[in-house]
Amino acid sequence: PRTYIVTGSASGIGATTAQLLRDRGERVIGIDLRGADVEADLSTREGRTQAAAKATELADGRVDGVIACAGISAPIAKTISVNFFGVTELLEALLPALAQSDAPRAAVVSSMASLQPNSAEMVDAALAGDETQALEIAEGLAAQGPRVGYLVYPSSKRALSRWVRRESITPAWAGAGIPLNAVAPGTVVTPMTAELLNTPEGAAMVDAAVPMPLNYHQPPESIANLLIWLTGPENTHLAGQVIYDDGGADASLRGNDI
């Protein structure tokens, strides 16, 4: 069996991905705040370092696939730390363990929200690796209330999608034979969206921003199965892509503008 590290393994897309992999007989090491093999807070640098070290130890030093699902959508500054740095710094810390595999792969969960209005300044700070600066910008937005604070989420996902495209073709990833890609979901039915989708007004608001002409709201399996293919041995040449697996939301919103 292959050994996978799945972040956000205690809920939603991460939990479904971990279960589907286990059902296939693969070995899964889950990382989450609670209820996981490795309990760590990916919003902090120490949390990321400890999580990578502990997961590598549990994997006996060799990791075949990393699937990063952990994320939050709250209109708070921490969202940039979890969604961007909690993914990129963890992946980088796992590179030595991936190097021990004969078919290493990595995939992250971005979002169609990366297409929504965002803070270019925060995206640039994140891509420059400056967490202090990115947090300062995020705090400034969050202080203006939830409507403006929401910008932190699309900014974190825009930065993550761009990071994947930039890094995927470098010596560290492509040069080491590691496909690195992102999946961008539409509206997935998980605990993250449960409250919002629970009222007709909330659902109408979501649907206005995220049109899904193909099969409407999606189950976590629709994302999990793609993440599993991207990180499986069959994927030999798909790299640096942000795959919109979103019921047609991207095609509806962007049309020819790609």
Ligand code: NAD
């Ligand atoms: P979820 O809330 O069900 O699961 C997210 C998991 O991440 C939770 O188990 C949570 O504990 C974990 N997590 C949060 N902060 C963490 C931290 N600091 N350290 C470690 N773990 C932490 O949500 P989900 O819907 O499964 O979301 C998974 C990913 O998919 C997220 O990155 C989210 O942004 C993305 N996404 C979700 C949707 C959607 O509609 N649900 C749409 C687009 C993108």
